[in-house]
Amino acid sequence: MLIKQSDIVINNYLVGFHAFRKDHNFLSFKGDLINDISEYFDNLIFDQFDVGNLTILNSPAKSDKFEIKLAANQLIYQENTSFENIVNNSKNILVLWRKYSKFVNLRLAGIIYNFKINIDPLKTKKPFENLLIFFNNFSFGEKLFSLGFNTRYSTIVNKHHYTINVSLNQNNINEPIQGTMDFHIVNEKIEQGIIDKEIDNVFSDSNFYFKNNFLNILNGK
Structure with a gap:
């Protein structure tokens, strides 16, 4: 049974920006940054939690998947919304960060697609047999690690290198x-001047890969 694009349902996306260098002024502008983010989301009220050096913003009123994490060198945003909204919201939140952090340039580390595959169960198959076949026969890109139903590999998309x-x-x-x-x-x-171009590449390359190459991989092509 071939998996179609319509069989794959996105549960949520997660976008992570990161820098090796920390902004030591983060605590002084964190409150203003959170207020600006709230205003961007139409004055959304956050449940705020501080865990060590990490500040977590949730809003059950908006979505149980909505979450923003802030620290002196990272910005993480997740939500169950459209890919276009994820891209636009991520970029705009990054603009708000840059408003206060003049010297720490966050780069887009990556994007996570959380999804489910809605296909009819194959009654003649043993549980997990399809998953085992997929991972045992995996041959796309350079496999770096594989354990059970988890694998990590490197590949090139539109001349850009990804893991x-x-x-x-x-x-x-x-x-x-x-x-x-x-x-x-x-x-x-x-x-430094092409960081924004790199961000656009990650978004567009990941979307292309997920809709094309990844679907072929799931189908063993």
Whole structure:
């Protein structure tokens, strides 16, 4: 049974920006940054939690998948919305960060696709047999690591180098397969002025890969 694009349902996306250098002024502007983010989302009220150096913003009123994590050198945003909204919101939140952090340039580390595959169970198959076949026969890109239903490999998309982590699981044969595709850019030394271009590349390359190459991989092509 071939998996079609319509069989794959996105549960949510997660976007992560990161810098090796920390902004030591983060605590002084964190409150203003959170207020600006709230205003951007139409004055959304956040539940705020501080865990160590990490500040977590949730909003059950908006979505149980909505979450923003802030730290002195990272910005993480997730939501169950359209890909276009994820891209636009991520970029706009990054603009707000740059408003206060003048010297720490966050780069887009990667994007995670959390999804499920809605296909009819194959009654003649043993539970997990399809998943085992997929991972045992995996031959796309350079496999870097594989354990159970998890694998990590490197590949090139539109002349850009990426590391991809794929994880699939299925509680029983009568339930949809749940999965994640973690799409990470391979860090290279780049000029500061093209960081925004790199961000656009990661978004567009990951979307292209997920809709084309990844679907072929799931079908063993």
